Each structure stands twice: as C-alpha cells, then as structure tokens.
Amino acid sequence: MNTAQKDLPLQSTIRPKEARASMRVMKWKETVIGYLFLAPSIVLFCIFLFYPMLKSVYLSFQLTDPRGKVAAFAGLDNYKELFTDSHFLTSLKASFLFTLYTVPTAIVIALIMAALTHNKLKGVKLFQFVFSLPLAISVSTASVIWNLLYHPSIGSFNYWLSLIGLPPVNWLTDPAIAIFAVSAMTIWMNLGFNYIVLLSGIQGIPEELYESAKIDGSNPLRTFWNITIPLLSPTLFFVAIVSVIGALQSFGQIHILTKGGPSRTTDVFVYHIYQEAFVNFRFGTGSAQALVLFAIILIITLIQFKVLEKKVHYQ
Template sequence: MSLRSQKWKEVGLAYCFLLPSIVLFSVFMFYPMIRSVYLSFHLTNPRGIVAMFVGLENFIDIFRTGAFFESLQVTALFMLYTVPTGIILSLVMVALTHNKLKGMSLFQWIFSMPIVISVATGSAIWLLLFHPSIGMLNYYFGLLGIQPVFWLSNPSWALFSVSLMTIWMNSGFSYIVLLGGIKGISPEIYESALIDGANARRMFFNITMPLLSPTFFFLSIVSIIGSFQAFGQIHILTKGGPSHSTDVVVYSIYQEAFVNFQFGTASAKALVLFVIIMLLTVIQFRFAEKKVHYQ
C-alpha cells in the first residue's frame, strides 16, 4: 500500500469516528441555525409555516420598537449582577478551602454541590425560599425585625432575586474551575516566595492572582455567554415579570415564538443575540487576553 493511499485510509477512518458527532451537530446546531436565518426573513402563521417573505422587515421591527432594547438592558444588568459577583464569591471560597487542613475536602464537596443541581430543581428550591409568607428568608428577616420582602413580585427586587439564585446555581462550576486552577500552580513558586520573605497576602495578589488569569479569562467568557442565555430560572421564578423587570432577551424570544407565534421575529431576535454574544467574545479576546499570563 502506497503512502498516499494509507493517508487517505487514515483520513477516512477519522471521519468515520467523527461521523456521529457531525450528525448530532448538524441536526441540533447547524440545521436550527440555518432554519433560524431562513425564518428571520419571513412571516409565519401560528403553526410555524412560512407565509410571506419580508426581507429585513423583522430586523427593522426589532430596532424600531423599544421592547428589544429594554430586554437587552435587563440582560446587561443581569450579567453585571451575576458574573463579577459569582467569580469573586467563588474565588473567596477557593482561597478559604484550597489548603490541606483537615476537613477542607468536606467544604470543597459542599461548595461544589450546586453543579449537580438542575436549573429546574434549583429554581423550585429558591421559589420556596423567596415565598413572601412561608419562605425562610422572610422568616429570618422577621426574627431581626425587618419587614417581609416581596422578592419576586416587586419590580425593584425581582431581578436581584433571580440574580441571587443564579449566582448560587453557577457557584459550583466556578468554584471547581478556580480550585483546579489554583491547584495547578506549582508549590515551588510559593516556596521560593517564602524564602524571599513574602507573606500570605503578597503571595496571593502577586503570584496566585496573575497565575489564575487564564482561569479568570475562561470563566468570564463562559459566564457572560451563560448570563445572556439565561432562561430556566426566569421562566420558573418570574416569567419575565413583574412589569417586564426580568424580561431578558432569551425569554422575550421564547414569548415571541411560543406565546405570540411570531417565529420570524423570534428568529431575528435570536440572530441579533448571537451577533451580540459573538462581538462580546471577540472584544474579550481582543483586549482582555492581553492581560492573561499563560506562564
């Protein structure tokens, strides 16, 4: 067998192994994306069947009304509530539990637990905690003499409440990623710093933080994308209310498609959201990556 034929055989074998993944990606990612692009240029009837070609009219309607910009503003605020707070909270937990003291493995297991809880289950738990009359949060507030808070029915508190639940839900993943990053730092670096007379605070800010920058970079990208795709907790806790105070972009897409049956407009919104997420990711790679230390 010639070298050329052997190479083609290896390539063919590789594609045979990749075929199941290619089929899954085609069915669940590429086809829906192509279909969304197609629907965004059309009007559809309540059954989702294309009724009329309208060109860019769906996109123009999105930017003509203020509803999309309001949803985008809510989404941006939700991102600001959840992403920095979640990363900082996970960093604090890692800083307190990454040492080898007795019993730290138990705390590491506890802090990692939210990663195994589904969005639906977590939302159901927090729905009980947020209950205005029988919820545990208002119960403890009552013991402190604080008036009950209408967490999910007050527009001033609703987005904060959903953000609080989201921070807890994402803390397990962030904690595990940061814990893995900090355990990947060579102990020899800390030993050298101790010999030079560095204290714990200086080692944390001058050694640990710079060497964790690739982990922070990864977490920020994943967390921002996740915040723009939030849906489950909002659908269960508030359904976009009250007064659209938690109506993020993804939930407005859901309402447009499966409540108003405007699949063309919903597809246009989804494509605009895709472009926004892609631009944010490119900006992060363009500017934030410069401050990342890979060595």
C-alpha cells in the first residue's frame, strides 16, 4: 500500500470538519450582513418606538412639571386617579361609541361597493377610481372639507335640508348629533382603504366557483352569501382588526371638527390624552392613559382573534 492510499482516511476525516467550519463562518458572515442591513431600521425603531414606549412607562409612575421633567415619584397614584376620573370614563364611552358607529358601517358599505364594481363592465374603472379617492385625502384635509359641509349657515347639508323644507341642523354643536356627524365623516374617510382591500380580496376568488354556482342555478345574492363571504372572510377579518385599532386611535378629525365637544360627547380617548398631556401639562397622567389605551387595544385585538378567527375560512 502506497503513502497516498494511507492518507485517504486522514483526508476523509479532515475535509468534513473543514467544511463544517467553513459553513459556520459563512453563516456568521451572512448573519452579520443581515444585521447590517437591518441596522438603520433598528435604530429608527429604537428612537421613535421603543424609547418613547419605555419613557411613557417611566413617566406613568411619576409626577411632572409643565416642562415634562420629573418632580416626584407617584407610584400607582396616576392609575388610581385615572379610573376614578369621570372625564376618563366619559372619553372611554365616547371611544367605544365612535368605534361602534364607524367600523361596521364602513366595512359593510365598502363591501357592497366592492361587490358592485367587481364585474368587468364598461366604465367600472371610473367607479373604482372614485371609490378609492378618500384614501388619497389626509385626515386634516378631509376634516376641513366636512367642516365646511357641516357649517350651520353656508354648509351644503343644511342647504339640502332647506330644499325639502326641513330646519337647519347644528351638526357639530348639538350634543345629540355631534358624535354621528364626526362618525359619518370618518366612515367616508375610511371607505377608500376598506374598498381597495375588499375589492382585491374579491378579485382573488377563482372565477370557476362563480361559474359553477351559476350553472347550478344559484342567484347572485345566494352566490354572494355562500361563496364570496366565506372566501372573503380572511380579508374581512384583517379589515376589522385594522379598523378597530384605527378607530380607537382617532384624533385628527376630532381635534379639527369638535375639539372634544359639545359637552364632551366627542372627547374620545386619544383626544383626552392630548388634553391631559399637552394642554394641562400632566405628562405622568397622560402617559398612564396612553398605556391603558395600549392595553385596551391589545385586549380587544386578542378577543377578535379568539372569537372572529374561528369563523374565518382559509382556503
């Protein structure tokens, strides 16, 4: 046996070890490169998300001066004061009513519009474009437009009411109507996003299913209820989750249209936090309210996943 044949077993034992070491080095390099690419996003998240969140947790246990500096340790006093404050409970009720009025209505209307414009008819692209327009309008711009529409003397809504002989309505100053007026504006503003998402979901349903249902003699309403709705349930579930979170975080339209009035009927949770922190300069209480809002949104989202996801039909 020559020396080359004697070295074969040694080479066969060395090469796998060298290969594993080389693979570890390669994986380590790939990991480092991956973190380098993620570094800018991680830095931004730390600055604008994680640090403010930790700062809010810290401030929620403190008393602060008007400049936001810590004056004294409050412990749980901010939270105790929060749940005994009647204004906080009023804002909590306003937020839930606002969510109840806006979320289901916006989803149902967007679903109907998506179903009506799903068919490939002549001119349907124009309707799709018009129905999607609210998505391109900012909250501030939409609020200014609707503020003019709601104006008691020069607003279009009261003008239309006068044409049919009805008296003018104080849309934004009547405590019984203001929450509905702001909700109507919010529904219109959310229609664009809901419509685009639901229309995309409907377009993802195979046409063969509709053709088979048509051959079986199913009418359009029955087809929509038995085929479209079950197959669209994942999209509806997503839209419901996002809409509830967005409704509980609404602020811009409230600030521009009513500023929480009249009689605090539109003083939703986020606007109450704004008033407490940046108007009354009670940053400790405002931080406690923000954390309570985070907990409420988290609990509602978990309940939605626990209850609604059971009815979601995944293909």
